[in-house]
Amino acid sequence: MELPVKQFQTRAEQAYLDLYAAAEQALPGAGNPWVSDLRARAIDAYAALGLPHRRIEAWKYTDLRSKLTEALPLARATGVAVSNEDLEKALGGAVAKLDAYRLVMVEGELRADLSDLAGLKAAGVEIVSLTEALQHAPDWLEANLGRINTQDRDPVLALNLALMSGGVALRAGKGVTLDRPVHLVNLDAGAEAASVVTRNVVLLEEGASLTLLESYGGIGSNEIQRNAVTEVKIGREASLTHIKFQREHDKVFHLGTWLVKIGDDARYQAFQFSTGALLSRNQVYACFAGEGSSLDVSGALLMRDHQHCDTTLLIEHRVPRCESRELFKAVLDGEARGVFQGKIIVSPGAQKTDGKQMAQALLLSETAEFDSKPELEIFADDVVCGHGATSGQIDEDLLFYLEARGIPEVQARALLVQAFVGEALERIEHEELRDALGRASADWLGVTFD
Amino acid sequence: MLEVKNLHVAVDGREILKGLDLELPKGQVHAIMGPNGSGKSTLAYVLAGKEGYEVTAGSIHWNGKDLLAMDPSERAASGVFLAFQYPMEIPGVATMTFLRTATNAVRKARGETELSTPDFLRLLKQKAAELKIDPEMLRRPLNVGFSGGEKKRNEILQMALLDPSLCILDETDSGLDIDAVRIVAEGVNALRSKERAMLVITHYQRLLNYIVPDRVHVLSDGRIARSGGPELALELEETGYAEFGEAAA
Numbered sequence: 128m129e130l131p132v133k134q135f136q137t138r139a140e141q142a143y144l145d146l147y148a149a150a151e152q153a154l155p156g157a158g159n160p161w162v163s164d165l166r167a168r169a170i171d172a173y174a175a176l177g178l179p180h181r182r183i184e185a186w187k188y189t190d191l192r193s194k195l196t197e198a199l200p201l202a203r204a205t206g207v208a209v210s211n212e213d214l215e216k217a218l219g220g221a222v223a224k225l226d227a228y229r230l231v232m233v234e235g236e237l238r239a240d241l242s243d244l245a246g247l248k249a250a251g252v253e254i255v256s257l258t259e260a261l262q263h264a265p266d267w268l269e270a271n272l273g274r275i276n277t278q279d280r281d282p283v284l285a286l287n288l289a290l291m292s293g294g295v296a297l298r299a300g301k302g303v304t305l306d307r308p309v310h311l312v313n314l315d316a317g318a319e320a321a322s323v324v325t326r327n328v329v330l331l332e333e334g335a336s337l338t339l340l341e342s343y344g345g346i347g348s349n350e351i352q353r354n355a356v357t358e359v360k361i362g363r364e365a366s367l368t369h370i371k372f373q374r375e376h377d378k379v380f381h382l383g384t385w386l387v388k389i390g391d392d393a394r395y396q397a398f399q400f401s402t403g404a405l406l407s408r409n410q411v412y413a414c415f416a417g418e419g420s421s422l423d424v425s426g427a428l429l430m431r432d433h434q435h436c437d438t439t440l441l442i443e444h445r446v447p448r449c450e451s452r453e454l455f456k457a458v459l460d461g462e463a464r465g466v467f468q469g470k471i472i473v474s475p476g477a478q479k480t481d482g483k484q485m486a487q488a489l490l491l492s493e494t495a496e497f498d499s500k501p502e503l504e505i506f507a508d509d510v511v512c513g514h515g516a517t518s519g520q521i522d523e524d525l526l527f528y529l530e531a532r533g534i535p536e537v538q539a540r541a542l543l544v545q546a547f548v549g550e551a552l553e554r555i556e557h558e559e560l561r562d563a564l565g566r567a568s569a570d571w572l573g574v575t576f577d
Numbered sequence: 578m579l580e581v582k583n584l585h586v587a588v589d590g591r592e593i594l595k596g597l598d599l600e601l602p603k604g605q606v607h608a609i610m611g612p613n614g615s616g617k618s619t620l621a622y623v624l625a626g627k628e629g630y631e632v633t634a635g636s637i638h639w640n641g642k643d644l645l646a647m648d649p650s651e652r653a654a655s656g657v658f659l660a661f662q663y664p665m666e667i668p669g670v671a672t673m674t675f676l677r678t679a680t681n682a683v684r685k686a687r688g689e690t691e692l693s694t695p696d697f698l699r700l701l702k703q704k705a706a707e708l709k710i711d712p713e714m715l716r717r718p719l720n721v722g723f724s725g726g727e728k729k730r731n732e733i734l735q736m737a738l739l740d741p742s743l744c745i746l747d748e749t750d751s752g753l754d755i756d757a758v759r760i761v762a763e764g765v766n767a768l769r770s771k772e773r774a775m776l777v778i779t780h781y782q783r784l785l786n787y788i789v790p791d792r793v794h795v796l797s798d799g800r801i802a803r804s805g806g807p808e809l810a811l812e813l814e815e816t817g818y819a820e821f822g823e824a825a826a
Contacts, residue, residue, distance in 0.1 A: 523628065528665040531625050532675075532735060533653035533683035542678065546669030546718075553669075 140178050142198035144170070146322070147289050150201055155292055156261025165273050169288035176282035188466040188498045189408055189437040191283070195380065199352050201292060202321035204236035209316060217314055217344035219570055221563035222372055227310035227340065230254070234316060235293020235325045251303040252337075257294035257326060268296050272328055275358040276386040276414050278441075283382050283408075287324055287356045294325035294355075299335035299365075308338035308368075308557065313355065315375065317347010327357040331365035331393075338368040338557055343375050343383075344403070351379045359387040359395075363417065366394040370560060374403035374567070377432070381407040389449075391417030398555050399426035399438065400564050402571045406435045413451075414443040415477075421450040425554045427564075428456075429544075429571045430463035430495075437466035440484075444477040444510075451481070456551040457488040458544055459495035469514065470502040477507045484514040489521065489547050541574040578602050579743060579774055584635035586616075586623050593619045595799030596635070603640075603742070604771035608785055608810060609778045611796035612818035617778045618662060620796070621747040624776075625659035626652050639743055654686030656742030660732040660749050667719040672731070675719045676701060680738045704737045708764045726757035733764040744768065744775045750784040762787030782814040797821035 147170050156162030179185070180192035209231065215223040228250065231241035237256035247254055253265070260268050273288050295311065315323065331337060341357065353375070361367050375381055381404040389395050399409050411424050428436045442451045457465035467486040488497035501514035521543050529539035548568045555561040569575060579601040586594040593616045601607050611617050623630045624637065626649035637644040644652055667675070680700075681691040692700065705712060708730050720728050729749055736744055746765065750758050765788050769775065777788055785793070785807065793809040794801045795818075802821055803809070 525665050525667055527625075527627050527649060528661065528667075529675075529679075530649035531627075531653055531659050531661075532679035533650050533686060533739060534679055535650045535682065536648065538678070538682065539650070542670060542675075543667070546667055549669035 136177065137192060139195045139197050140192070143286060144174060146198050146201065150290070154290070155258040159261065159264075161269060162261050166289045169273075169285045172279070173282050173285040173289060176280070176285065179282055185439060185468070187500070188464075188468075189406070189435065191408070194406055195352070199320050199322045199350060201290065202234035202323045204234060205316065205318050207233065207316050207318060209233060209238070209241055209314065213316075213346050214312065214314070217346050218312070218342050218372070218374065219567055221566040222342055225308065225310055225340065225559060225563055227308040228305070229310045229312065230295060231312045231314060232293060232295070232325065233314050234318070234321065235323050237293070237295050247309065250305055251300060252305070252309070253298040253300070255296050257291065257296060260296050267298055267330060268328060271330060271358065271360060272296070272326070273358075275328070275360050276388045276412050278386070278412055281384070281410075283354060283410075284356060284384055284386075287326060287354045287384070290322070290324040290354070291326040291356075292324055294327045296328040298330040299332065299337050301332045302334040303332075304336040305338070308340050308560065310340045310342065313341065313343045315345030315347050315351050315379070317345055317349050320350040322352040322354065324354045325356070329357060329359045329367070330362075331360070331367055332362045334364045335362065336366045338370070338560070340370045340372060340560065342372040343381065344373075345376055345379070348376055348378065351375065353379060354382045356384045356386065359385060361387070361389045361393045361395055363391045364393060365390070367396070368555075368557060369395065369397040370555065371399040371401075371409070372564065372567070373399075373401040373407060376403065377405050377434070379404040383408070384410040384412070387411065387413035389413065389415050389417060389420045389422060392419040393417060394420065395422040395424075396554070396556065397422070397424040400567065401426070401428040401436055402430070402567065404434065404436070408437040408439065410439045412441045415446055415449040418446045418448045423452040423554055425452070425454040425551050426456070427458070427548045427551045427568065428465060429458040429548070429568060430465060431460040432463060433461070434463045435466075436464070437468070439466075439468040440470065442469075442471045442482065444471070444473045444480040444482065447477050448479045449477070449481075451483070453484040454551050454554060455486045456548050457486070457497055458491065458548060459488060459497060460491040462492075462494045464496045464498070467497075467499045467516070468502070469500075470504070471512060471514075473505040473507050473510050473512065475506040478509040480507060480510040480512065482510070482512040486516045487547075488518040489544060490518060491521070491544070538574060541569070541572040544572055545569060578640065579776070580636075580638045582636045584623070584637065585633045586619055587631045587633050588619065588629060592633070593799055594623070597796075597800055599794065599801060601774050601776060603774050605791040606769060606775040606777060606788065607792045607794060608790040609776060609794050609796050610780070610782070610810060610813060612821055613780065615796045615821070616799045617780075617796055618747055621659055621745050621778055624745055625649060625657060650682070651686070653739065653741075654683055658736050658739055658741030658744050660729075660736060660744065660746045662748040662751060664720050664728045664732055666721045668721050670719045672715045672717055672719045673701070676715070676735065676738060679735065683739050700738065704734055707767065708734050708737070709760055710734055725752040726754070726760070729753060729757065729761050730764065733761055737764070737768060742773055744773065746775065746777045748779060749777070750779060750781065758784060759787060782810045785810045795821060
């Protein structure tokens, strides 16, 4: 006889279901059947899956079920005043002052008073807040929301879809090219402990070209559970540079997922930079749906104390002749833990695939830990795929070389860490953005380089 | 004046320098020659302060200051410069950034004003031109993809920028063709002055045709075995190091 195995439900697991039940009627788009239907199916999926735990391979090193002990109430829009100084405090000067079309979301609410909506519209980009879109969706949104490179087995995504209450939807029409990046600020103004659940949708039509920076930071100090999803669809010959900058405070749980679908002869250049949050999980699910395309998903993370940062990638080559590159650099001090899981799947028929992946850690203390798990699943025979992982300490010979040139030890060590991170940052083509992230890593190190 | 007295140095518990004495006055260039394994590079590293080189006895003073009490960056600030036999490659550090960081660190430690970016660039441009260094090279990561000659020229460029008073050149000619040796030697000679002392460490006499030393010392089995004028180097070229415990090549 087979016994049914039903896992015991934790308090937090149940609390999310309760949260949904209580909020359902008040969530944006509640009156719209297509929205209610999306949410209802998502919460059912979550109920069946539960919170992910270490016995699920994809969550082996990040046991969310044991780490999440409660479900915080959904964030409420407060309309609180936010100054430029607040943004600089939250993001650091270099990122806050980036020359960009700025969109500011406070606790998930798109704030027209802080955003350059007019400028972005004039530049040819359609933009609508998620709240508005769930009530009166443009056709292009309804056809895509919750439908781009969906992942059925991910309860974090299911929860997001069920509870989404903030975010923006952007569309760059055929051939639209922007002169400056779009900077999407996710600010935690810190009025109260909350779950902030946002979902963005970014569509690039044929030949469009965009640089999108998502930044996450706060001026508060309350607990935050963030579940942020961005869905991205890149059309034929379109190009998206997609950067994430996360420096949230140490009471934040940051769950971030990018769902990406890439069309023919298109380009996706992604970079994730993290120094913040107590626990962060950065997921990128990307698939090639059109031939002749390329992606680069790289990143750098700098962690200390008891921070935990998990990067989990799934790159699917479904069609022939595409190229994927990943380079992640982890700098770990104190008792910090870095996790890298990178999986590349090459479907049968996805011939001439070229995939390369590398994860490297620099351990600054004896107690820091780095776990790396590359996985290649290749079902085609004419492909070039490779992966590598290294973990090491600061090279004493390099350190001596710098010190022998008069650079004091503390500064020399910082320079070597900066160099280690710099190799990944070089993947960012946008110079001002690359410099801003370089300065952010110098900030983390507590040094300044001119 | 560099004064090394009865210097004993061990690496991993094995004694390499066994009572080395050396005096190098300001304004002079001395060459240290010797067979492989005689302790030449050990002497260079211990002067610059590398970890893992344990001084078990003896002393090193530069202009009266106890070098052994200083860490490597303090030694650099007090005027010691080691041109490495194998300069390190550091991907991710732009050569220009490195040069400016080092120059200003040393200036700051010496109580001089740090150079502004335009002033530094002016100085760099001038020194680089003297050493026939392509400005494009300075934009690349430090020593990455540099040829052997470019690396050594970059060492001499650093020497020119940091304005040291004691220059130690460790096998600066190794791996260079004759044109590269000439360029490097010209760079070194341009820095000879009555305020500056130089210690040129080399296995071969060749470099000393271009950098003519005031004195030549032969290092053998961890001690100075013989000292003489520049003619000693020529003699060694003829006879090899056979009398110092190495078979003639």
